[in-house]
Amino acid sequence: MGNKKILVLSPLPEPLVQALFQAKLAESAEPLEVDIQTYTGSTRQELLEAVASANVIIGDYTFNTELDEELLRAAAPCLLVQQPSVGYQHIDVEAAARAGVPVANVAGANAIGVAEHTIMAALALLKKLMMQHEKTRASVWAQDEMATYGVFELFGKTLGIIGMGQIGQEVVLRARPFGCNMIYYDIKPLSPERAGELGVSPVGLDELLAQSDVVTLHAPLTPETEGMLNGERLGMMKQGAVLVNVARGGLVDEDALAKALQEGRLAGAAVDVFSEEPVTGDNPLLLAPNTILTPHTAGATNESRFRIIGVAMDNVAAVLEGRVPRFIVNGVEPKFE
Numbered sequence: 001m002g003n004k005k006i007l008v009l010s011p012l013p014e015p016l017v018q019a020l021f022q023a024k025l026a027e028s029a030e031p032l033e034v035d036i037q038t039y040t041g042s043t044r045q046e047l048l049e050a051v052a053s054a055n056v057i058i059g060d061y062t063f064n065t066e067l068d069e070e071l072l073r074a075a076a077p078c079l080l081v082q083q084p085s086v087g088y089q090h091i092d093v094e095a096a097a098r099a100g101v102p103v104a105n106v107a108g109a110n111a112i113g114v115a116e117h118t119i120m121a122a123l124a125l126l127k128k129l130m131m132q133h134e135k136t137r138a139s140v141w142a143q144d145e146m147a148t149y150g151v152f153e154l155f156g157k158t159l160g161i162i163g164m165g166q167i168g169q170e171v172v173l174r175a176r177p178f179g180c181n182m183i184y185y186d187i188k189p190l191s192p193e194r195a196g197e198l199g200v201s202p203v204g205l206d207e208l209l210a211q212s213d214v215v216t217l218h219a220p221l222t223p224e225t226e227g228m229l230n231g232e233r234l235g236m237m238k239q240g241a242v243l244v245n246v247a248r249g250g251l252v253d254e255d256a257l258a259k260a261l262q263e264g265r266l267a268g269a270a271v272d273v274f275s276e277e278p279v280t281g282d283n284p285l286l287l288a289p290n291t292i293l294t295p296h297t298a299g300a301t302n303e304s305r306f307r308i309i310g311v312a313m314d315n316v317a318a319v320l321e322g323r324v325p326r327f328i329v330n331g332v333e334p335k336f337e
Contacts (some may be wrong), residue, residue: 246298268291
């Protein structure tokens with residue numbers, strides 16, 4: 001078959017990448033000869049030359065190395081752009097489709113980790129965990145005082161889930177034992193049979209916001225969803241409701257959310273994703289009260305990292321063996337020689 005070149009845009013040590021790929025490719029029925037290159041260039045021209053000679057491109061999980069139309073046209077001979085994450089907003093997938101380049105992600109590989117983080121965050125917000133922790137750390141015995149702030153159970157509350165893909169459904173499975181009422185909004189509703197199995201009811205977005213005690217976000221960032229929770233929609237949420245965003249920072253107007261928290265209209269927010277990452281010092285959420293802020297790690301468990309690597313490696317091996325990979329996001333299948 002001849003040597004095939006794999007270009008890695010993620011900032012990973014080359015010896016690690018070599019070991020991971022060689023271990024996976026060694027499982028192939030037919031020995032595969034590959035050259036693996038971790039990109040270390042710094043100029044646009046170097047990047048153009050690198051993608052133009054690659055048979056497979058592993059995208060950047062930090063989202064810092066964007067693949068725009070010019071780069072994807074240059075990469076047109078390649079069999080696959082494999083993004084080692086669920087998100088792929090830094091890749092122009094429509095331009096890739098025009099260039100005939102398949103783009104795949106690792107759909108669902110981090111779903112369990114994100115779902116667990118969601119439930120953890122919702123419970124922590126309802127029970128004022130961070131406030132109790134900080135007061136106790138400061139030798140303030142706030143046992144009676146906490147009653148004035150309100151410490152709540154998830155039992156009997158309404159959980160509103162925005163986005164009912166794999167992660168949303170994993171959240172449902174973990175929330176069900178807590179005895180909460182669950183509603184959801186998705187532009188592609190579940191079948192009535194699946195919704196019945198899960199015990200969730202579809203509603204409109206505005207209705208969900210008005211009814212929910214806890215709102216969780218699991219939607220992709222697209223031109224249609226960007227800013228979907230703006231000031232007006234945040235104002236529709238119940239007084240004292242809490243918000244968990246483990247999806248994308250761009251889904252929420254961060255200034256409006258910070259204002260709602262400052263004014264006490266919302267009781268709290270757990271935010272794992274930000275409009276700009278790494279988060280900058282002027283982000284309004286850094287000074288907002290009653291927040292739990294984490295650095296985009298909801299799905300970054302040790303277990304999910306292995307799942308992500310496994311899916312990405314499987315897809316690379318598939319295309320190099322002449323098979324169609326899983327989780328193609330732009331509808332383009334590889335053109336095998």
